[in-house]
Structure formats: structure tokens, C-alpha cells
Amino acid sequence: MFDLIIKGGTLPDGTVADIGITGDRITAMGRLEGAEAGQVIDATGDLVSPPFVDPHFHLDATLSYGLPRINASGTLLEGIGLWGELKQIVTEEEMVARALEYCDWAASMGLLAIRSHVDTCDDSLKGVAAMLEVRDKVKGYIDLQLVAFPQDGFYRDPTARDNTLRALDMGVDVVGGIPHFERTMADGAASVRELCEIAAARGLRVDMHCDESDDPMSRHIETLAYEAQRLRLQGRVAGSHLTSMHSMDNYYVSKLLPLMAEAGVAAIPNPLINIMLQGRHDTFPKRRGLTRVKEMQAQGITVGWGQDCVRDPWYSLGTADMLDVAFMGLHVAQMSSPEEMRRCFDMVTIENARILGLTDYGLHVGAVASLVVLDAGDPIEAVRLRAARLAVVSKGRVIARNPRGDATLEIAGRPGMVRRRHPVA
Ligand code: FE2
Numbered sequence: 001m002f003d004l005i006i007k008g009g010t011l012p013d014g015t016v017a018d019i020g021i022t023g024d025r026i027t028a029m030g031r032l033e034g035a036e037a038g039q040v041i042d043a044t045g046d047l048v049s050p051p052f053v054d055p056h057f058h059l060d061a062t063l064s065y066g067l068p069r070i071n072a073s074g075t076l077l078e079g080i081g082l083w084g085e086l087k088q089i090v091t092e093e094e095m096v097a098r099a100l101e102y103c104d105w106a107a108s109m110g111l112l113a114i115r116s117h118v119d120t121c122d123d124s125l126k127g128v129a130a131m132l133e134v135r136d137k138v139k140g141y142i143d144l145q146l147v148a149f150p151q152d153g154f155y156r157d158p159t160a161r162d163n164t165l166r167a168l169d170m171g172v173d174v175v176g177g178i179p180h181f182e183r184t185m186a187d188g189a190a191s192v193r194e195l196c197e198i199a200a201a202r203g204l205r206v207d208m209h210c211d212e213s214d215d216p217m218s219r220h221i222e223t224l225a226y227e228a229q230r231l232r233l234q235g236r237v238a239g240s241h242l243t244s245m246h247s248m249d250n251y252y253v254s255k256l257l258p259l260m261a262e263a264g265v266a267a268i269p270n271p272l273i274n275i276m277l278q279g280r281h282d283t284f285p286k287r288r289g290l291t292r293v294k295e296m297q298a299q300g301i302t303v304g305w306g307q308d309c310v311r312d313p314w315y316s317l318g319t320a321d322m323l324d325v326a327f328m329g330l331h332v333a334q335m336s337s338p339e340e341m342r343r344c345f346d347m348v349t350i351e352n353a354r355i356l357g358l359t360d361y362g363l364h365v366g367a368v369a370s371l372v373v374l375d376a377g378d379p380i381e382a383v384r385l386r387a388a389r390l391a392v393v394s395k396g397r398v399i400a401r402n403p404r405g406d407a408t409l410e411i412a413g414r415p416g417m418v419r420r421r422h423p424v425a
Pocket of ligand 1: 209
């Protein structure tokens with residue numbers, strides 16, 4: 001007797017299996033013919049995946065688009081300035097309310113684990129308090145991992161260092177940084193060193209905004225890899241964005257990527273936001289704003305797609321849909337072969353789970369019973385359609401049901417249902 005059975009779904013590897021769930025765990029996989037359950041979801045012909053994971057987000061700023069004004073230049077730097085104005089006037093309650101609304105969007109989209117950077121450059125630390133409250137409020141259905149993020153510079157902002165340490169003392173999970181925003185390259189490198197030492201001393205993971213610029217000489221990822229190696233943080237460090245790598249010298253990159261692989265440093269490109277923000281100082285040719293994704297993967301570096309922003313000072317769109325993120329990443333990185341398209345799906349599920357260090361993630365006996373039923377036949381089709389989430393299960397509970405994405409056609413002579421699903425012949 002199971003609490004819930006997901007019947008007949010196709011797993012991302014193409015196998016067809018029933019999934020038996022008891023409490024918050026997957027307790028059986030395979031053919032569960034005749035088994036009884038309190039609830040059954042028929043997923044015959046549909047893709048059943050472990051939940052989506054977002055390794056890079058800003059939950060303290062989300063859903064604030066237009067407050068107090070929009071980003072006229074569309075640049076990262078104006079966005080930082082705009083957020084600087086907004087964080088003076090936003091209240092803790094408003095941040096909590098917006099973040100919880102976003103978590104509702106995420107839950108409905110099967111996005112059940114989020115790593116969110118929280119700004120620590122505000123002496124009141126109201127954003128940190130707000131996000132800790134949200135982390136607690138959503139813990140029954142979303143795993144929220146918080147990164148202490150000195151947005152205005154760990155050294156450049158006079159109180160950021162103290163405030164970042166205070167945020168970690170308050171229970172923030174991961175150490176962040178923004179070395180390319182410090183006053184000099186030397187200060188940036190020093191900030192990477194000190195922040196990694198703080199993480200090592202506290203037994204925490206590291207995730208830094210790193211080289212988020214079009215400057216080919218911005219090379220903080222080199223320092224981040226060096227410190228990960230020196231402090232034995234392999235597998236616990238991620239560099240977010242890494243956009244400058246698109247313009248680095250090829251010879252230099254041929255040395256850099258093996259160093260990243262050796263240091264076990266993961267990469268988190270954010271294709272929606274960086275195709276929008278980068279290259280704004282270029283005329284033509286105009287750079288694409290994305291780091292070297294396939295080249296890193298070829299070196300064995302873990303790479304996961306992140307969302308970064310939804311309706312905030314940096315990005316005006318977004319729906320908490322990690323398939324939108326994979327879709328954009330697939331295009332900008334030119335990941336067009338079947339293997340590469342398939343990998344883009346993994347990059348918003350299992351690869352991101354690895355970056356967050358999620359334990360008991362996945363579809364296997366003993367794993368946490370969190371999954372999403374998609375209106376698609378396979379992972380590539382899920383990306384192509386940004387497929388409807390027919391059902392979302394979190395920790396054993398069905399938390400969302402959505403309709404199929406089919407349209408009813410009313411053209412004279414050809415009435416009927418339009419199915420966008422289109423299996424490979
Ligand atoms: Fe970010």
C-alpha cells in the first residue's frame with residue numbers, strides 16, 4: 001500500500017516505470033501492477049523527471065520591476081544602482097511577500113530547489129532576515145539555499161565585510177562575492193581569497209558572481225580555482241556567470257579550464273540575463289554574453305544553467321520556468337545536437353542538483369519523493385515545448401496540477417485539438 005503511485009511515466013533515460021511513494025520517499029520503482037495507493041496519477045506517455053533546480057537566483061529583488069523606476073540603459077551597472085535605491089525603501093514585509101509569491105510560481109513550475117543570493121550590503125540586514133523567514137516558510141515544498149552576497153563589493157562597501165559575516169552567523173548557507181565589482185583587480189583577487197578562507201573555516205560552500213563583464217582581462221575565476229585547490233574545497237565551489245571568458249584569449253583559456261576541472265569548480269551561466277545585459281558597450285560585432293559552456297563540459301567541469309532574475313532591476317521578464325532558461329541557453333551556446341539538447345535538460349535538473357549538493361535527489365528508491373510530470377515525451381521535447389507541468393509532487397505531496405498545453409482549433413473545416421507534441425519518427 002503506497003500513499004501515491006505515479007503510473008506509467010517515461011523517465012528522462014527513456015525507461016518506463018511506475019513510481020511508488022510512501023511518506024516523503026520513493027519506496028518502489030518498476031512495474032507496480034495491482035499495487036494499491038491512496039492516490040494514483042496516470043503519467044502514461046508523459047515525461048516524469050526529478051524536479052527543476054535553479055542554482056542562481058535573487059529572491060530578495062524578485063517581482064520588484066519598475067520600483068522605483070525601470071533600468072533605462074539595460075546594463076548590469078544601472079541595475080546595481082537601481083537596486084541600491086530600491087533597497088533603501090523596500091520593507092522586510094514587502095520582500096517576504098514578493099519572495100513567497102515567486103515561490104508559488106516556482107512550485108507550480110516544478111522548480112523545487114533554489115539557490116538564492118541575498119544582498120548583505122545593508123546595515124539593517126533586512127533582506128537577510130526576510131529571506132531566512134522565507135526559507136523557513138517554504139521548507140515543506142521548496143529547498144531554498146541562501147548565499148551571503150556583498151552586492152556592493154566585499155571591500156568596496158565599507159560595512160560589507162562585517163555584514164557578510166553577520167549574515168553567515170544568522171544562518172545563511174553559502175559564501176558569495178563579486179570580485180569584478182571591487183575597486184581593483186588586486187582587491188577582487190584579495191576578496192576571493194578571504195571569502196574562500198571564511199568558507200573553509202566555517203565548512204561552507206562558495207558561489208561567487210565572477211567575471212560578469214565583457215572584459216577579457218577579468219580573471220577572477222583563475223583565483224577562485226586556485227583558492228578552491230589551496231583550501232581543499234573541491235566540489236564545493238561555483239563560479240557564477242563567468243561571461244568574460246567569452247572574450248578571453250584562447251591560449252589562456254586552454255590553461256584555465258584544466259585548472260578549473262582540477263579544482264572541482266562548477267560554472268553557472270545565466271543565459272536569459274546575460275544575453276540581455278552583456279555586449280551593451282559593443283557596436284558590431286556584438287558579443288553573445290555567454291561563457292564557454294561546451295568547452296568547459298568537454299573538460300569535465302560541471303555546468304548548470306541558472307535563472308538569475310525575474311521581474312527585477314536587471315531583467316523585466318521571467319516566469320520561474322527553468323525550461324525557458326534551458327531553451328535560451330541551448331540557443332546562445334549553440335547546443336543543437338541531440339546529445340547537447342538533452343544535456344540542456346540535465347543542466348536544469350541533475351547537474352544543478354550536484355552544484356547545490358542536494359542529497360537524496362533523483363528518481364530512485366530511497367530518494368526524496370519530489371518530481372514533475374511533464375506534457376512531453378522526452379527531455380528534448382520538454383525543452384522545445386517548455387512543456388506544461390501536468391503534476392508536481394514535492395516531498396510526497398501533490399502540490400500542483402496544471403492543464404495540458406493543447407489548443408482547441410476552431411478553423412472552419414479543421415476543428416479539433418492541436419497537439420504540439422511530436423515524437424521523433
Ligand atoms: Fe546574480
